[in-house]
Amino acid sequence: xxxxxxxxxxxxxxxxxxxxxxxxxxxxxxxxxxxxxxxxxxxxxxxxxxxxxxxxxxxxxxxxxxxxxxxxxxxxxxxxxxxxxxxxxxxxxxxxxxxxxxxxxxxxxxxxxxxxxxxxxxxxxxxxxxxxxxxxxxxxxxxxxxxxxxxxxxxxxxxxxxxxxxxxxxxxxxxxxxxxxxxxxxxxxxxxxxxxxxxxxxxxxxxxxxxxxxxxxxxxxxxxxxxxxxxxxxxxxxxxxxxxxxxxxxxxxxxxxxxxxxxxxxxxxxxxxxxxxxxxxxxxxxxxxxxxxxxxxxxxxxxxxxxxxxxxxxxxxxxxxxxxxxxxxxxxxxxxxxxxxxxxxxxxxxxxxxxxxxxxxxxxxxxxxxxxxxxxxxxxxxxxxxxxxxxxxxxxxxxxxxxxxxxxxxxxxxxxxxxxxxxxxxxxxxxxxxxxxxxxxxxxxxxxxxxxxxxxxxxxxxxxxxxxxxxxxxxxxxxxxxxxxxxxxxxxxxxxxxxxxxxxxxxxxxxxxxxxxxxxxxxxxxxxxxxxxxxxxxxxxxxxxxxxxxxxxxxxxxxxxxxxx
Amino acid sequence: xxxxxxxxxxxxxxxxxxxxxxxxxxxxxxxxxxxxxxxxxxxxxxxxxxxxxxxxxxxxxxxxxxxxxxxxxxxxxxxxxxxxxxxxxxxxxxxxxxxxxxxxxxxxxxxxxxxxxxxxxxxxxxxxxxxxxxxxxxxxxxxxxxxxxxxxxxxxxxxxxxxxxxxxxxxxxxxxxxxxxxxxxxxxxxxxxxxxxxxxxxxxxxxxxxxxxxxxxxxxxxxxxxxxxxxxxxxxxxxxxxxxxxxxxx
Numbered sequence: 001x002x003x004x005x006x007x008x009x010x011x012x013x014x015x016x017x018x019x020x021x022x023x024x025x026x027x028x029x030x031x032x033x034x035x036x037x038x039x040x041x042x043x044x045x046x047x048x049x050x051x052x053x054x055x056x057x058x059x060x061x062x063x064x065x066x067x068x069x070x071x072x073x074x075x076x077x078x079x080x081x082x083x084x085x086x087x088x089x090x091x092x093x094x095x096x097x098x099x100x101x102x103x104x105x106x107x108x109x110x111x112x113x114x115x116x117x118x119x120x121x122x123x124x125x126x127x128x129x130x131x132x133x134x135x136x137x138x139x140x141x142x143x144x145x146x147x148x149x150x151x152x153x154x155x156x157x158x159x160x161x162x163x164x165x166x167x168x169x170x171x172x173x174x175x176x177x178x179x180x181x182x183x184x185x186x187x188x189x190x191x192x193x194x195x196x197x198x199x200x201x202x203x204x205x206x207x208x209x210x211x212x213x214x215x216x217x218x219x220x221x222x223x224x225x226x227x228x229x230x231x232x233x234x235x236x237x238x239x240x241x242x243x244x245x246x247x248x249x250x251x252x253x254x255x256x257x258x259x260x261x262x263x264x265x266x267x268x269x270x271x272x273x274x275x276x277x278x279x280x281x282x283x284x285x286x287x288x289x290x291x292x293x294x295x296x297x298x299x300x301x302x303x304x305x306x307x308x309x310x311x312x313x314x315x316x317x318x319x320x321x322x323x324x325x326x327x328x329x330x331x332x333x334x335x336x337x338x339x340x341x342x343x344x345x346x347x348x349x350x351x352x353x354x355x356x357x358x359x360x361x362x363x364x365x366x367x368x369x370x371x372x373x374x375x376x377x378x379x380x381x382x383x384x385x386x387x388x389x390x391x392x393x394x395x396x397x398x399x400x401x402x403x404x405x406x407x408x409x410x411x412x413x414x415x416x417x418x419x420x421x422x423x424x425x426x427x428x429x430x431x432x433x434x435x436x437x438x439x440x441x442x443x444x445x446x447x448x449x450x451x452x453x454x455x456x457x458x459x460x461x462x463x464x465x466x467x468x469x470x471x472x473x474x475x476x477x478x479x480x481x482x483x484x485x486x487x488x489x490x491x492x493x494x495x496x497x498x499x500x501x502x503x504x505x506x507x508x509x510x511x512x513x514x515x516x517x518x519x520x521x522x523x524x525x526x527x528x529x530x531x532x533x534x535x536x537x538x539x540x541x542x543x544x545x546x547x548x549x550x551x552x553x554x555x556x557x558x559x560x561x562x563x564x565x
Numbered sequence: 566x567x568x569x570x571x572x573x574x575x576x577x578x579x580x581x582x583x584x585x586x587x588x589x590x591x592x593x594x595x596x597x598x599x600x601x602x603x604x605x606x607x608x609x610x611x612x613x614x615x616x617x618x619x620x621x622x623x624x625x626x627x628x629x630x631x632x633x634x635x636x637x638x639x640x641x642x643x644x645x646x647x648x649x650x651x652x653x654x655x656x657x658x659x660x661x662x663x664x665x666x667x668x669x670x671x672x673x674x675x676x677x678x679x680x681x682x683x684x685x686x687x688x689x690x691x692x693x694x695x696x697x698x699x700x701x702x703x704x705x706x707x708x709x710x711x712x713x714x715x716x717x718x719x720x721x722x723x724x725x726x727x728x729x730x731x732x733x734x735x736x737x738x739x740x741x742x743x744x745x746x747x748x749x750x751x752x753x754x755x756x757x758x759x760x761x762x763x764x765x766x767x768x769x770x771x772x773x774x775x776x777x778x779x780x781x782x783x784x785x786x787x788x789x790x791x792x793x794x795x796x797x798x799x800x801x802x803x804x805x806x807x808x809x810x811x812x813x814x815x
Contacts (some may be wrong), residue, residue, distance in 0.1 A: 301692040303657035305675045308665070325665035333653040336694070401649035408613040409666045410639035563576065563616055 012112070012120040038490050041497050050139035057140075057147045071144065072250050078140060079242035082133055083169045088200055089129035090173025095193060096482040097125045098177065098286070099293040108290065118282035122174055122275075129173065130166035132488055137162070141249075150253050157252040161264055164271035165245050171274045178282060181289030191338035199345060241267055322411045326419040334423075339483065343390060351434060354383065358439050366444065367521065373445035374514050377453045380435045381460050381503035384428060385496060392424040392468030393495045394486040396559070397477040413559050417469055417552070425465045432461040448517050452510065460506055463547050464499045470551030471495035473559040495551075502547045509539045566591045566718055566749035567612065572621035574607055574773075581607045583773040585621070589766075591717075594740060594750040596764030598757070600803055604773040605753040606646060609720050612751065613643045626717045639667065642711030646722040646753075648703040652696035656687050656706050659695060660713055667714035674713070681709040685732065701727040708736060719743065721752040725759060737763060761795040769802050777802050 027035070060070040098121045107117050145154045180193055244267045251259035310331070314324035334340050361372060396417075399406060406416055436457040440450040475491025486492060512532055519527035567589040574582040582604045589595045597605050610616040612623055614634050623630040626640035650659050657678055664674040682691040685705040695703060704727045711719060719740075725733045740750055740763060754760055760767055767784060769777040777787050781795060788801045 301655045301658070301694075303655075303678065303691055304661045305657075305678065307671065308661075311665070321665065321668070325662060328665075329651065329654065329658075329662050332658060333651055336653040401647070402651050404615060404643065404645050405650060405663075406666075407615045408638060408641065408643045409663075410635045410668075411666055412635060561617055 009116045009119045046139050053140045053143035057143045061147050076246040083242040085133050086130045086169035087172045090170030091176050093129040094125040094174040094177045097121045114287050115283045118286050126170040129170045134166050164268045168241050168271035182285035322415045323419050330423050355438050359442050369443040370445050370449040373443045373449050376439045377456050378507045384461050385499035388464050388468040392465050393472045394483050395420040396472040397486045403478045421469050428461050432457045466548050467499050467551050470555035473555030512536050568624045570622050573619045575619045592747045593765045594744050594763050596760035596767040597753045599770035603770040609722050640717040642716035642719045644707050644721045644724050648707040650695050655692050657691040663710040669714050685709050718749045757795045
């Protein structure tokens with residue numbers, strides 16, 4: 001018998017590269033074209049962000065005397081937010097990649113050192129938890145460089161430090177998961193970690209909001225100029241790596257090479273140290289956590305042998321038994337999954353911060369408040385689309401490998417999609433109603449704008465949910481390991497781009513009746529042109545029919561012809 | 566009960582099932598054998614409507630799977646090769662879900678769900694989430710699920726994998742009982758002993774084509790292997806002896 005050397009990280013990474021290469025090789029011409037089109041749309045989105053950031057940075061740069069201070073304060077805040085988001089994302093992603101990946105059972109029984117497995121899985125966690133958030137930084141940095149005229153050296157410095165920065169943030173999240181699962185190795189711990197992580201994210205989100213970043217452009221929010229300058233000059237979290245990156249970038253912008261290298265070394269050194277410590281620690285603690293996490297949680301549930309709640313409701317509403325049964329199953333599975341509870345916590349935080357922000361808008365003029373209320377439809381539409389990306393779009397794919405149960409059952413795919421729609425639409429409409437109604441109340445909007453904005457928001461929510469289900473069916477992913485892979489997939493991007501375009505077009509169309517309404521308020525005679533109103537109604541009907549029918553029908557057809565495993 | 570005519574299934578350039586014609590009457594236990602990748606699971610997926618055929622037609626219990634899909638599915642019970650069921654449902658809830666989907670009356674569900682759980686020694690586990698079940702327990706739960714709605718046709722893809730000896734024996738007896746009652750059983754298996762003991766007829770598929778079909782004596786005659794067991798017949802038809810040279814180097 002010969003004893004082969006243990007495979008190392010290189011081998012594991014080569015198998016990843018082979019998988020990636022094979023995925024590319026197996027793409028059909030249609031898939032190449034489709035991916036190219038969606039990538040182009042992604043670049044378009046980044047260009048849009050660049051345009052927005054550029055305008056903002058240029059505006060701040062134009063502020064006399066303190067323009068640069070403002071810009072670097074904003075940069076520090078942005079990087080701190082990025083760091084926090086990546087750390088929490090790393091925590092959530094590593095729970096799946098390190099403890100619940102499909103291939104772990106194979107890797108763990110193979111003669112692979114535990115540290116090699118950890119390295120492989122932690123690199124995956126770092127990548128998946130940071131790439132999207134990191135990508136959003138690029139247009140901001142590009143805008144910063146262009147407005148400041150910093151040149152290529154600035155870009156080089158940013159890209160040199162971006163890797164260590166994101167790796168350090170994600171490593172912090174991974175370290176937390178590693179330690180907590182070592183101390184409490186059970187699937188219950190996994191649930192607890194999810195809740196803690198989401199609570200932290202909600203807290204970070206709330207803290208960022210309550211830090212009142214609007215002070216940057218509103219000096220009057222602080223009592224005296226000295227306070228304002230103190231606020232601008234003060235480091236934003238001086239011991240956080242985001243501050244080191246800010247200092248490194250501001251140093252290179254100011255041509256101070258020594259300061260740049262000092263901060264760069266601090267950031268890169270800290271990232272290397274933390275990751276090395278993590279790998280060292282993993283050799284001792286990773287397997288204990290992995291082993292414990294494989295145990296299923298035990299709970300004794302009563303056999304459901306009485307009439308189902310959904311069945312009774314369906315009887316009252318005249319809905320089918322199939323729909324009620326599917327709804328019952330979805331409700332049970334949804335509320336037992338702690339990942340969903342944590343997201344609900346996040347949404348509650350989001351609603352609170354949203355309404356707080358609306359309340360803080362310093363407006364005295366009734367007309368401006370009404371305009372803001374109308375524009376709020378767009379912002380709330382964006383929020384609904386974002387929630388849809390998390391809850392609605394993955395609904396079909398989350399059937400996962402149990403898809404065969406429904407696929408082979410005597411239930412039509414129309415019913416499956418309708419049930420998914422209903423399950424998502426009810427809470428989404430409640431969120432939309434809360435946001436719309438309370439915004440109108442807080443802004444004391446006039447009756448016409450209130451009705452128009454609220455009914456538009458509810459209509460948009462219904463359609464966005466249908467788009468989520470439609471696109472989810474059009475791009476089903478039944479074999480994924482976690483929901484983040486569904487959200488960040490090509491289909492998720494298409495859904496998001498389509499729903500945001502839909503929100504944009506709706507606002508554009510409805511801006512006409514809003515204009516006429518304001519003309520009337522300002523006393524203009526015959527402000528209402530009913531031909532334009534009729535045209536708007538037609539345009540709204542056409543847009544909604546298109547947004548509703550196209551993805552829904554294409555999705556249903558795709559699902560009927562689905563041939564995946 | 567099952568009628569397959571001119572069935573072709575292509576995945577891109579790969580022809581997984583080639584012009585398959587087959588009729589399995591009511592009450593027959595039909596064994597579907599073949600090496601890995603022969604097209605057996607694809608055929609099962611086509612029969613239960615999880616895949617659409619490229620050409621040809623299938624009917625189950627007199628219903629065309631393509632045009633009267635829901636009626637065909639209502640007559641079917643599927644036990645797939647990988648028994649994935651909703652991890653966040655308990656075993657009893659999964660059975661309830663199946664009972665509702667297949668229109669089993671509530672009083673019957675109340676009676677049969679505890680019975681089936683007990684029968685498969687899952688009574689103690691009925692209130693636990695499926696995520697805490699072993700592979701064999703999930704397999705038993707899925708079998709209990711198809712027995713709950715008493716289909717006219719049972720499609721079984723490797724039903725004995727993961728079952729303990731006692732459960733495997735019980736599963737075999739259940740299949741024989743159901744067959745006597747008129748249920749058609751279409752079973753893919755690699756366990757030739759089971760096929761030999763249970764199946765009335767056996768079909769052997771290789772690379773998408775049905776190369777042999779008949780009772781065990783008929784297959785022996787086709788393979789010119791009188792008096793030999795199914796394993797010898799299977800290997801002589803599928804070609805399985807050319808690894809002798811490889812064994813020497815093992």
